[in-house]
Amino acid sequence: MKYCKKCGMLLEDTQDICIGCGRDVSDPESTSEFPPELEEEIKSQKEKEKAKNGLIIAIIAVLVLLAALIGIIVVQVSKNAPVEEEAEELEEESEEEALEEEPIESEGELKEEEASESSKAEEPVDNREVSDDLGSYYLVGNVYDAMGNLMFSTLYPEEFGSIEANFDYEKYSDLFPMVMTCVVSNEDNTLRLTYSSPQHFWYQNSTKGKSRTNEADLDYYMSFLSYDGPQSYIEALIKQAYAGAKKVELVETKEASESVRESLNLLIKEKTKKLTGDIGDYAHIGDATTYATGESGSDASIFKYHILDASGKDVFCDFFVPVIYNTFYYANDQIGDQGSVTEWMPLCVITYESGNQETYEFYEDAFTVFVNNSVASKEFFRVNEEYGRMIKEAVSAKTTPPVMDEALLSTITETIKSNTKLSDTNSEIYNFLSTPDKELKTFSNTAHRVTGPADSKQAFYSETKNSVFITPSETEYPGKEYVDLLEE
Numbered sequence: 001m002k003y004c005k006k007c008g009m010l011l012e013d014t015q016d017i018c019i020g021c022g023r024d025v026s027d028p029e030s031t032s033e034f035p036p037e038l039e040e041e042i043k044s045q046k047e048k049e050k051a052k053n054g055l056i057i058a059i060i061a062v063l064v065l066l067a068a069l070i071g072i073i074v075v076q077v078s079k080n081a082p083v084e085e086e087a088e089e090l091e092e093e094s095e096e097e098a099l100e101e102e103p104i105e106s107e108g109e110l111k112e113e114e115a116s117e118s119s120k121a122e123e124p125v126d127n128r129e130v131s132d133d134l135g136s137y138y139l140v141g142n143v144y145d146a147m148g149n150l151m152f153s154t155l156y157p158e159e160f161g162s163i164e165a166n167f168d169y170e171k172y173s174d175l176f177p178m179v180m181t182c183v184v185s186n187e188d189n190t191l192r193l194t195y196s197s198p199q200h201f202w203y204q205n206s207t208k209g210k211s212r213t214n215e216a217d218l219d220y221y222m223s224f225l226s227y228d229g230p231q232s233y234i235e236a237l238i239k240q241a242y243a244g245a246k247k248v249e250l251v252e253t254k255e256a257s258e259s260v261r262e263s264l265n266l267l268i269k270e271k272t273k274k275l276t277g278d279i280g281d282y283a284h285i286g287d288a289t290t291y292a293t294g295e296s297g298s299d300a301s302i303f304k305y306h307i308l309d310a311s312g313k314d315v316f317c318d319f320f321v322p323v324i325y326n327t328f329y330y331a332n333d334q335i336g337d338q339g340s341v342t343e344w345m346p347l348c349v350i351t352y353e354s355g356n357q358e359t360y361e362f363y364e365d366a367f368t369v370f371v372n373n374s375v376a377s378k379e380f381f382r383v384n385e386e387y388g389r390m391i392k393e394a395v396s397a398k399t400t401p402p403v404m405d406e407a408l409l410s411t412i413t414e415t416i417k418s419n420t421k422l423s424d425t426n427s428e429i430y431n432f433l434s435t436p437d438k439e440l441k442t443f444s445n446t447a448h449r450v451t452g453p454a455d456s457k458q459a460f461y462s463e464t465k466n467s468v469f470i471t472p473s474e475t476e477y478p479g480k481e482y483v484d485l486l487e488e
Helices: 036-079 083-121 230-241 258-277 357-362 364-373 378-396 405-420 424-436
Strands: 002-004 136-144 150-157 163-170 177-186 191-196 203-207 214-215 222-224 249-253 288-300 301-308 312-319 321-333 339-348 349-354 443-445 449-451 458-461 468-473 482-488
Touching: 002 083, 083 222, 136 177, 136 364, 150 177, 150 364, 150 378, 191 258, 203 321, 230 249, 230 301, 230 312, 230 405, 258 321, 321 364, 339 357, 339 405, 349 357, 349 364, 357 364, 364 449, 378 424
Parallel strands: 203 222
Antiparallel strands: 136 150, 136 468, 163 177, 177 191, 191 349, 203 339, 214 222, 249 301, 288 321, 301 312, 312 349, 321 339, 443 449, 443 482, 458 468, 458 482
């Protein structure tokens, strides 16, 4: 086999005309045994080696000359002492000649040093070719409350619209009295990503007294809702969102990664340990109540649904709902009641909805990115915690808890500026929600952190566009306005 030197086409040895450019390749000078680029590289390498060998030979020659001169001096000294002066003069002349020759080499070395210092001072040249065919652009979405506190941040596909948020400050909970819902959708609302912040529920199942479910306790600021696992909770949400749906079909249940499940399990173990240490008047059943541990648990799954809405249109949905719960058995002889009480929390509800199956499949990676980059901020948890503290004080004093308004939010904002520390429970939940899946690749620099889908290999960030480019290719490059985010 041979290569045409003109166009690089690989040819059979018997071919006389290049099938790539039509050149006469019967002359051996017109072909090579290597591709042109490789042959040039080999040729360049040989020239470098030749130059290097020439330099080595020159150095050896100088050393030989010096050795010969030293030999001459030794002979002259041994013959006659007066000759020493002549030998010294000869040595001085030889050294002067050597010095006259050395500047050529020294000057070359000096130039190399100057070039080296110059190259250090210059910015590194980025010769990468701009290419972004294999990858996706995501916009950075931030949500602020009325006081300018950063409440939430996420990534969503650039072709979606801007992010919209709603704050509900009227939830009956002293742990999460504020619930935040953030929605990103396209123009015709056929694609939608939704994030809902943590909620706190109770469920009391009494065998003698009154079971409590689907109600609010106005005295103790508690919300009661029956708990039968995350699937039943999701389907209750679906019935609310798609009233009159003709079909609600669970297509698939996928467990979250092992690292996510382990983190969630550790979280509930820590919470259970704190509860059993000093359970107090748990669930406000009464001071004379005796509690026995039932069970605690957690669930982190992705539920995939096919819904046929009331108008007969298809909707394809994914739900990620990490849940923790604690169930205790109780008995209270004073009020003649016994049963079980469950405290449970959906730590977030992250939803992806599409009205088209092809589009649904296309944006499944975007759902992964949204899940792992959606973060309720520490300020969000501090606002909730401070508002919850005010509610607890009001409940203890048997007064009406304060209603959230602009003045109260302003007061809370000043408080959280001076104290950013979270309670143990809130801190543990915040850490869980702000830690991405460890089995996915995360990229970062000093200011930004991004987790990509399973096949991601590179990520870039543009401050001017507030945009991220994530790619499964090691060669794609969106341009100089984007900076590299390095894999953690």
